[in-house]
Amino acid sequence: MSTKLDIYTTKRRGRIANFLFTSICFLATITCVLMLLVLIWNIIIQGKGWLSWDFIERLPSRFPQKAGIKTALYGSIWLISLTALFSVPLGVGAAVYLEEYAPKSRWRKLIQLNISNLAGVPSIVYGILGLGLFVRALAFERSILSGALTLTLVVLPIIIMASQEALRAVPDSIRRSAYALGATRWQTVWYQVLPASLPGIMTGVILSLSRALGEAAPLLIVGAAAYVPFVPEKLSDEFTALPIQIFNWSARPQEDFHHLAAAGILVLLIVLVSMNAVAIFVRHKYGKKIRW
Incomplete structure (x- = not known):
């Protein structure tokens, strides 16, 4: 009892x-x-009173009524586009190799451990690395290219880990079925595994790029300027970004600049929400096509 x-x-x-x-x-x-x-x-x-189309189209200015966010917005678009161009193929390719091709060994465990550790490194450390490697050693100077490559270092471990998790979520029965029908390993990965894991991969990629869009510390280290009076047109141009412009306005003593910073935050939020909406759309679209 x-x-x-x-x-x-x-x-x-x-x-x-x-x-x-x-x-x-x-x-x-x-x-x-x-x-x-x-x-x-x-x-x-x-x-809300400062957010308008003119605010988006105007260049930065010392006078709040004439100040705009055009150079910072275009700089962020340049940075995110180049970061996606560099990081997505490298990240997804590394994940595919580690999950589908690399044999289980101590070398693979060591690489996986380092990737996990790199995902938790503060972004400012990547900024110092970008300053030493891209700005000085490779002589890319303080350009958009240096900033994009530095952000690539920031998001690459996250993309690799997210892609690996998406690949692991694909049932082994899909792989075995493809092999049973005579498909090679590459055909199985390309036509079966990757389409099945694409929603998870895209979600990880968009969330990683969203983090890169909000980064300011590594860009300041590699030389992003607080004031750029022109829209960047090539990879070697100087640049600024939305977080840096917002920080610059919020540090000003005038109250009007604080309102400009709030309007810049709204623009940044709109861009982030749009990117996340793309991830949700891709996940929903391809998720309906896949039946495990």
Whole structure:
């Protein structure tokens, strides 16, 4: 009888602990979401009067009424486009090799460990590496190319890990079925595994690029300017980016520049939400075509 009572007491304590832990997590989540909504609402209140098409088309200026975000917006578009061009093929290719081709060995474990460690390195460390490697050693100077390559270093480990998880999620039955029909390993990967894992890969890529879009520290290290009076047109041009322009305005003592910074944050949020919407669309579109 005492044994049954002990079991009942243990289960009851487990249910109580589970309920308390779930409640704490729920309250923490609600608190964070409410704080985020309050911050976004304050930004909207401060920046909505300054957000217009003229604000997007105007160049930076010392006068708030004439200042715009054109150079920073175009600089961010340049950076994200080049970062995607460099990081996506390298990241997805590395993930495919590690998951589908590389034999299980100590060398593979060492590489995987280093990739996991690199994903947690602060972005400013990559900025120092980009300064030494791209700006000085390779003599790319303080250009868009140096900034894009530095951001590539920031997001590459994340893309590799996200792509690996997406590849691992594909059932082995798909691979075995393709091999049974006479397909080679490359044909299996290209025509079966990659299409099945594409939604997860695209989600990881878009989220990684979203992080790169919001980075300021590595760009400041490699030489992004706070004031650029022209729109960049080639890889060797000087550049600025949305986070740097926002930081520059928020550091000014004039209240009008703070409103400009809020409007710039709204532009950055619109770009980020658009990128995430693309990831959701791709995941939904290709997810409907795949039936495991």
